[in-house]
Amino acid sequence: MIPHGRPALTLDDVAVRAGVSPSTWRRQHHAAFTAAVQPLPGSARPLLYDAAQTEAHLAGKPIPALPDAPHHGDLLTDAEVAAITGLSASTVRADAANGLLDPGIEQHGRRWWTRAAAEARATRPTQYKGRTPGAKNRAPRPNTPDTRVPEVAAALAAAEQGRQPAPTAQDIATRYGVSTRTAERLLAKARTHTG
Template sequence: MIPQGRPALTLDDVAARAGVSPSTWRRLHHAAFTAAVQPLPGSARPLLYDAAQVDAHLTGQPVPPLPHEPHPGDLLTDAEVAAVTGLSASTVRADAVSGLLDPGIERHGRRWWTRTAAEARTTRPTQYKGRTPGAKDRTPRRTAPDPRLPEIVSALAAAQAGQGPAVTPASLADRYQVSTRTAERLIAKARTHTS
């Protein structure tokens, strides 16, 4: 989270404020800095630091605390928005692309959303069009009956009564232009309809 109105800095920005190169910063000052100044909550790749805390550390003053109260203008990561909305981080990113959520702000190579936008998403109904989560019905979906089955059932009945030729997978495969295995399945289904 980047608190509202508080600039955030990467480690390279911190090194520039200290007047040294990033490699010199990492070699000489990084350990003492990270012991005194914590990265902003939720920041990762790159780690971000509060500019006021960085400036206080660089001038040798006590590091001021971050604001404790949430502000509507705070910038949140996808994971933090997910915690506010009750969604997953991937759903937050997908909603931003599809327009269900504010597109956010690009800062430091990643996307951020205001707390106001995150809270507005919590009141919006979901756009889920599939099965209702937690549904108890396990009824399989109905499929249209195979139009070949009545023909095969009557052919089997005629063959059994001695009034027609024997129904074999090879004859059905040739008649319906299907594989022999599919013809075997059709015969098995037809037999279940006759019994």
């Protein structure tokens, strides 16, 4: 999380502020810095550090605390947004790509979302169309019988008795307003239909 109004720095940015090269920083100053200044919560690849805390450490002053109260402008990672919304991090990224969530902003090589956007997504109902998450019923859904199959079977039986000509796939397609392939499937089911 990058707190609202608090710029974040990478280790290379910290080295620039200290006035040394990144390699010199890593060799001579990195251990003391990381012992005194903790990375921002949730930051990884790259680790990010608060600019105010960094400046205080470089000036030899006491390190100020990060804000402890959440702010609607805080920038959150996909994992932090997932914790607020109850989704997975991959769903957060997919929702942002599909327009179901604010697209976020790109900083330090990764995407960040505001706390306000995460909370808005958390209150919006899901658009999931499949089985309800957490459903205990794992049985297949009941299959409703096709009422056309017995009608086609009756027409086939009447044709066997010589009362009418046998229906063709084209006749069935015209009668029910379906494709020829669907009519062929209805004929196949009607031939095996009992009852």
